[in-house]
Amino acid sequence: MNSTAVLSVEAMRAAEQAAMNAGISEWELMQRAGQGAARWVMRMAAGRPVTVLCGPGNNGGDGYVIAGCLHAKGYKVRVIAPVEPKSETARKARAAFDGEVMGRAALTDPVVVDCLFGYGLSRNAKGEFANLLEELAASDCYKIAIDVPSSVESDSGSVLGPLPRYNLTLALGAWKQAHFLMPAMASMGALRCVPIGLALNDASDQSTTAPRLTAPAADSHKYRRGLLAVVAGSMPGAPLLSAEAAMHAGAGYVKLVSDHSHPDAPADLVIEQDLDAVLEDERISAVLTGPGLGRDDEARKRLSRVLGSGRPCVLDADALHLLRPDMLKGADVTKLCLTPHEGELATLCESFGVTLQSKLDRARRLHDVTGMTVLAKGPDTVLADREGMRFFPRGSSWLSVAGSGDVLAGIVASRLAVHSDTMRACEEAVWLHHEAARRAAPAFSASDLACALIPAMASFL
Numbered sequence: 001m002n003s004t005a006v007l008s009v010e011a012m013r014a015a016e017q018a019a020m021n022a023g024i025s026e027w028e029l030m031q032r033a034g035q036g037a038a039r040w041v042m043r044m045a046a047g048r049p050v051t052v053l054c055g056p057g058n059n060g061g062d063g064y065v066i067a068g069c070l071h072a073k074g075y076k077v078r079v080i081a082p083v084e085p086k087s088e089t090a091r092k093a094r095a096a097f098d099g100e101v102m103g104r105a106a107l108t109d110p111v112v113v114d115c116l117f118g119y120g121l122s123r124n125a126k127g128e129f130a131n132l133l134e135e136l137a138a139s140d141c142y143k144i145a146i147d148v149p150s151s152v153e154s155d156s157g158s159v160l161g162p163l164p165r166y167n168l169t170l171a172l173g174a175w176k177q178a179h180f181l182m183p184a185m186a187s188m189g190a191l192r193c194v195p196i197g198l199a200l201n202d203a204s205d206q207s208t209t210a211p212r213l214t215a216p217a218a219d220s221h222k223y224r225r226g227l228l229a230v231v232a233g234s235m236p237g238a239p240l241l242s243a244e245a246a247m248h249a250g251a252g253y254v255k256l257v258s259d260h261s262h263p264d265a266p267a268d269l270v271i272e273q274d275l276d277a278v279l280e281d282e283r284i285s286a287v288l289t290g291p292g293l294g295r296d297d298e299a300r301k302r303l304s305r306v307l308g309s310g311r312p313c314v315l316d317a318d319a320l321h322l323l324r325p326d327m328l329k330g331a332d333v334t335k336l337c338l339t340p341h342e343g344e345l346a347t348l349c350e351s352f353g354v355t356l357q358s359k360l361d362r363a364r365r366l367h368d369v370t371g372m373t374v375l376a377k378g379p380d381t382v383l384a385d386r387e388g389m390r391f392f393p394r395g396s397s398w399l400s401v402a403g404s405g406d407v408l409a410g411i412v413a414s415r416l417a418v419h420s421d422t423m424r425a426c427e428e429a430v431w432l433h434h435e436a437a438r439r440a441a442p443a444f445s446a447s448d449l450a451c452a453l454i455p456a457m458a459s460f461l
C-alpha cells in the first residue's frame with residue numbers, strides 16, 4: 001500500500017540509508033524504483049516509442065533501469081544522456097543497459113521520460129540540460145517526470161530551470177514536499193507514488209486523504225451538534241459569508257454576533273448583538289472571528305474578549321493582523337486555529353518573530369513558537385500542527401475568488417464546533433472547500449461556493 005509520508009531530502013536520504021543498513025542495497029532500491037516506474041511508463045506508452053532523458057545522478061540511474069525494462073518488453077526505446085553518469089550505482093545501471101544511448105537528439109518520440117535530476121538538483125539547470133528541458137516543454141509528447149520534474153527543487157517546490165508541463169509525475173519511494181507546493185505542483189500532472197520498501201511509519205509529515213464525516217448522533221439536538229458564534233465587526237459581508245458556509249458544514253446552530261442589520265441574511269441564521277451574553281452561553285462550542293472584524297480599537301477589544309472566552313477558536317483575516325503574543329497569555333493555544341493567506345502569514349511571522357522565508361517553514365515555525373494550529377491557505381495549502389505538517393492535493397484554481405477565504409474559515413469553525421479538534425477541523429475544511437469548488441459551476445462566487453458545500457458534505461459521509 002502507498003504511504004502518505006511526505007519527506008524532505010534529508011529525511012529521504014535517511015530513509016534510504018536505513019533501508020541500506022537493513023541490507024537492501026542502493027542497487028536494489030534503484031531496481032525497485034526503476035521497475036515500478038517502468039510499469040507506469042508502459043501503461044501510458046501502450047506500445048508507442050519512448051525516449052528516456054538520463055542525468056548524471058541516481059535519477060539518471062533510474063532512467064537506465066526504466067529504459068532496460070522497456071527494452072526487455074520489446075519497446076522501441078532510446079536514452080538521451082548529455083553527460084555520463086557520475087554516481088557508482090547509476091554507472092552500474094548505465095552499463096547494464098544494452099540499448100541505444102545518445103548524447104543529443106531531437107525529441108521526436110511520442111512519450112518522453114524525464115530522469116535528468118531528482119531530489120539531488122542543487123543549482124540552476126543550464127546548458128545542455130536546460131536546452132533539453134526547453135525542447136521538452138515545447139514538445140506535444142506525453143511527458144513523465146521521474147521522482148520530481150528535473151528543474152524542481154524537492155524541498156521548496158521552487159523552479160531552477162525550464163519547466164515543462166508533465167502529464168504524469170511518479171514519486172519514488174515517498175512523496176517529496178515539492179509534490180504539494182507551488183509553483184512546482186502546477187506542472188506535475190497526475191501524481192502517483194511508486195513504493196520501494198522504505199520504512200516510513202515514523203514520518204511526521206503526511207499528505208491527507210479524503211476525510212470521513214459522520215452524520216449527527218441519533219439523539220442529537222441543535223445545541224449538541226455544535227453551536228458556533230461568528231463574531232463580526234465593522235464590515236457586514238464577510239462574516240455573513242463565513243456564517244452561511246458554517247451553516248452548511250455540519251454545525252447544528254450558527255449565531256452571527258453583529259451590530260449590522262443584515263437584510264440579506266437567511267431566515268435560519270440567528271443574529272445577536274450582545275457579544276458578552278453569547279460568549280457566556282455554556283453551549284457555545286466554537287467561535288470564529290476576523291472576517292470583516294476591522295482593525296481598530298473596538299475590533300481589538302472584540303478579539304480579546306473572544307480569546308478570553310476560552311472556547312475553541314478560529315482566527316482569520318483582520319484577527320490575524322491584530323493578534324499579538326501578549327494576547328495569548330492564559331489562553332489554551334491548542335484550541336486556537338489560524339487560517340492565514342500568504343500576506344496574513346507574513347504579518348503573523350512579523351508579530352511572532354518568525355524570520356523564515358518559505359511558506360512551509362513559516363507555517364511550521366509559527367506553530368512551533370505559538371502552539372496554535374496554522375492552516376496556511378492558498379493554491380498550495382499546508383497545515384502545521386502538533387503531529388507535523390499536513391499536505392493536500394491541488395484544489396480548483398477557481399477558488400481564487402474574493403470571499404473564498406471567508407468560506408474556508410466558516411467551514412473550519414463549523415467543523416471545530418462539531419468536534420473541537422483543531423487539526424481535524426482544518427483537514428476536513430480544506431477537503432470540503434475543494435469538493436465544493438469541484439461541485440460548483442466554474443467562475444463561481446463565494447456565495448455559490450458556500451451553497452455547494454451542501455452536496456460536497458455528501459461526498460464524505
Ligand SMILES: NC(=O)C1=CN([C@@H]2O[C@H](COP(=O)(O)OP(=O)(O)OC[C@H]3O[C@@H](n4cnc5c(N)ncnc54)[C@H](OP(=O)(O)O)[C@@H]3O)[C@@H](O)[C@H]2O)[C@@H](O)CC1
Nearest residue numbers: 016029030057058059117118119120121122123124125147
Ligand atoms: N539513493 C537511493 O537509494 C535511491 C535514489 N533514487 C533516485 O535517486 C535520485 C537522487 O539521486 P541523486 O542524489 O544522485 O541526485 P540526482 O537528482 O540524480 O542528481 C544529482 C546529480 O546531479 C548533479 N547536479 C545537480 N544539480 C545540477 C545542475 N543544475 N546541473 C548539472 N548537474 C547537477 C549533481 O552533481 P553535483 O552537484 O554533485 O556536482 C549530481 O551528480 C532520486 O530523486 C531518485 O530518482 C531511487 O533510485 C531510489 C533509490
Ligand SMILES: [K+]
Nearest residue numbers: 114117146148
Ligand atoms: K526527474
